[in-house]
Amino acid sequence: MTSHELSALTGAYALDALDEAERAAFEAHLATCADCAAEVRSLRAAAGELSRTSIATAPEQLRGDVLGAIGSIRPLPPSADNVVSVRGHDARRWLWQTVAAACLVLTAAAGVWGYQQHQDANRSHARTVAITSVLDSRDAAFVTGAVATGRARIVYSKAEHRLVLIGQNIPQPARGKTYQLWMIDPAGHATSSGMFTPDGGGNVLVLASGDLAGVARMGISIEPAGGSRQPTPGSIIAEMPI
Amino acid sequence: MDNVRFLRTSSGDGEPCDDLAAQLPKLLAGSARGDQHAFAKLYDLTSARVYGMVLRVVRDRAQAAEVTQDVYLQVWRESARFDPAVGTAVAWLLMIAHRRAVDRVRSAQSATRREDRYATTQSERPYDQVAEAAHANLDAQRVRRVLEELTDIQRQALQLAYFGGYTHREVADLLHIPVGTAKTRIRDGLIRLRDTLGVNDDQS
Numbered sequence: 001m002t003s004h005e006l007s008a009l010t011g012a013y014a015l016d017a018l019d020e021a022e023r024a025a026f027e028a029h030l031a032t033c034a035d036c037a038a039e040v041r042s043l044r045a046a047a048g049e050l051s052r053t054s055i056a057t058a059p060e061q062l063r064g065d066v067l068g069a070i071g072s073i074r075p076l077p078p079s080a081d082n083v084v085s086v087r088g089h090d091a092r093r094w095l096w097q098t099v100a101a102a103c104l105v106l107t108a109a110a111g112v113w114g115y116q117q118h119q120d121a122n123r124s125h126a127r128t129v130a131i132t133s134v135l136d137s138r139d140a141a142f143v144t145g146a147v148a149t150g151r152a153r154i155v156y157s158k159a160e161h162r163l164v165l166i167g168q169n170i171p172q173p174a175r176g177k178t179y180q181l182w183m184i185d186p187a188g189h190a191t192s193s194g195m196f197t198p199d200g201g202g203n204v205l206v207l208a209s210g211d212l213a214g215v216a217r218m219g220i221s222i223e224p225a226g227g228s229r230q231p232t233p234g235s236i237i238a239e240m241p242i
Numbered sequence: 243m244d245n246v247r248f249l250r251t252s253s254g255d256g257e258p259c260d261d262l263a264a265q266l267p268k269l270l271a272g273s274a275r276g277d278q279h280a281f282a283k284l285y286d287l288t289s290a291r292v293y294g295m296v297l298r299v300v301r302d303r304a305q306a307a308e309v310t311q312d313v314y315l316q317v318w319r320e321s322a323r324f325d326p327a328v329g330t331a332v333a334w335l336l337m338i339a340h341r342r343a344v345d346r347v348r349s350a351q352s353a354t355r356r357e358d359r360y361a362t363t364q365s366e367r368p369y370d371q372v373a374e375a376a377h378a379n380l381d382a383q384r385v386r387r388v389l390e391e392l393t394d395i396q397r398q399a400l401q402l403a404y405f406g407g408y409t410h411r412e413v414a415d416l417l418h419i420p421v422g423t424a425k426t427r428i429r430d431g432l433i434r435l436r437d438t439l440g441v442n443d444d445q446s
Contacts, residue, residue: 008422011429012410016337016344017403019411041329043429046436048336050404052381053389056294062307063289066314067282073315075274078322 002201003029003169007036014043028168031144032151130207134162145240147179147220150202156242158212163193167204173197173222180227182219183210184239190219195227217241262287266331267324274322281318288332289314290378292339298405299343300350309346313339340404347407388438396431399424 006029012018013026030037134140137157144153150169156162165181173179181193193208221228221235228235265287272280292313297306316338324334389397395417402413414424435441 008425008429009410011432012403012425014432015400015403015428016341017408017410017413017428019409022409041333042436042441043432044329044337045333045441046432046439047340047404048333049385049435049439049441050400051291051295051336051340052378052385054294054298054405055290055378055382056297058289058293058310059303059307062293062310063282063285066285066311067278069311069315070278070281070318073319075276075321076319076323078274 003033007033010036010039011043014040014047028151028166032169130162131164134160134164134207141242143218143240143242145238147238150198152204152220152238152240154218154240154242156212156218161211162207162209163212163218165196165204165206165208167196167198167202167206169202170198170204171202176225177222178225178227179204180221180223180231181206181208182221182231182236183212183215184217184219185214186216190231192227192229193218195223212242215242262332263330266335267326270317270321270324270331273318274324281321284317285314288335292335295336295405296339296343299340299407300346305346305350306343309342310339313342316342344407385435385439388435391438392431392434393427395419395423396427396434399427400431400435403428 006026009018009022009026013023013030018026030040134155134157137160139159140155140157142153142155144151146152147167148171150167150171152165152167152170155164155166170179178195178197180195182190183193184190191210193210194206196204196206198204218240219231219236220238221231222237223232223235266284269280269284269287273284289310293306293310296309296313297303300306300309313335317335324331328334329337389400392400398417399413402408402416403410406413408416410424410428411421413428414421417424419427
């Protein structure tokens with residue numbers, strides 16, 4: 001889906017009228033589109049008004065059941081930080097939906113684009129298994145950052161020596177250029193994690209391996225097609241501390 | 243604390259007696275600190291709205307009670323995670339409830355079965371059997387009046403999506419309109435509802 005098509009889904013999203021993959025794709029888009037977020041907020045308030053037409057007294061017993069149950073449940077603490085542990089169920093579920101949406105988009109694109117992508121799809125099972133190992137690892141964490149007009153999220157596991165880059169709305173690089181992902185140590189030395197280009201919808205899904213133990217941050221640069229051994233000076237457009 | 247600014251969060255259209263918007267954030271903050279009395283008050287203020295909506299979506303009293311219980315336990319657990327930047331406390335609560343209700347009907351039965359069931363149970367209208375406080379009825383009438391002003395397609399699309407729990411693609415099939423049209427009618431209908439009711443989601 002293009003970002004224009006996604007923006008038209010605000011109403012359906014506010015009514016929970018999207019299927020799981022659409023919802024995940026839309027939520028990824030929401031993170032990058034302030035106008036959409038504002039519209040969703042107001043439309044969700046409007047949707048809530050509909051419930052004024054369906055008021056019904058809850059069974060008496062329900063009150064006792066609910067108030068009896070909360071005694072044994074501890075309210076969660078507030079959460080707000082950049083590097084987020086992925087152990088929490090909700091965060092993990094969100095990541096899965098995002099990855100599912102990214103895979104879905106890439107698979108759909110493969111259906112249209114032909115043989116090379118078809119070969120990629122054949123390898124997708126192994127890739128899915130590897131992505132699973134990152135998301136399911138005990139130390140999985142993620143960081144987010146802006147990449148040109150889009151956004152990227154890197155999920156990484158230092159124990160698994162793997163990371164997954166998920167990008168949305170990433171613009172196509174100029175002709176003859178490619179994006180390159182780097183692991184950068186505290187001294188500034190960079191090691192390539194591979195090159196990528198977004199699909200027609202600006203989606204990116206990259207799986208990379210490497211020893212992340214000594215890595216201070218991940219970088220994304222724009223390089224000549226074929227990639228570079230070291231980032232071209234001034235070419236890094238995004239950095240995310242891990 | 244933060245709650246003071248919510249005191250101004252009533253809609254500016256002369257809505258009668260609705261202090262829910264003012265009270266709910268305070269009660270949520272209390273719940274986050276483990277105050278069970280605050281949570282009981284929150285339940286008493288909102289349960290008819292939550293249970294009634296869930297019942298309308300799942301169409302079964304036992305299941306509606308189950309889903310409603312899950313909703314309130316989630317609200318208790320996540321009370322500290324309520325983020326005013328994402329909307330009002332009422333909208334947050336109803337969003338959790340609606341998602342759970344919709345998840346229940348989507349996992350419970352196939353779309354075709356629900357389609358039959360929706361057609362046969364349209365006339366049940368559980369809300370008509372319940373006498374509620376006068377101001378709740380006034381609010382309901384106000385919303386129904388706005389719904390009547392929408393085009394038939396807009397109104398049906400909103401109701402099928404919100405109370406039927408159908409996806410926008412299913413709504414398109416049910417109404418025999420293109421998917422793009424369903425998407426647009428849902429959005430236009432909600433915008434009309436928002437603007438006519440003067441829904442105020444502004445927190446500042």
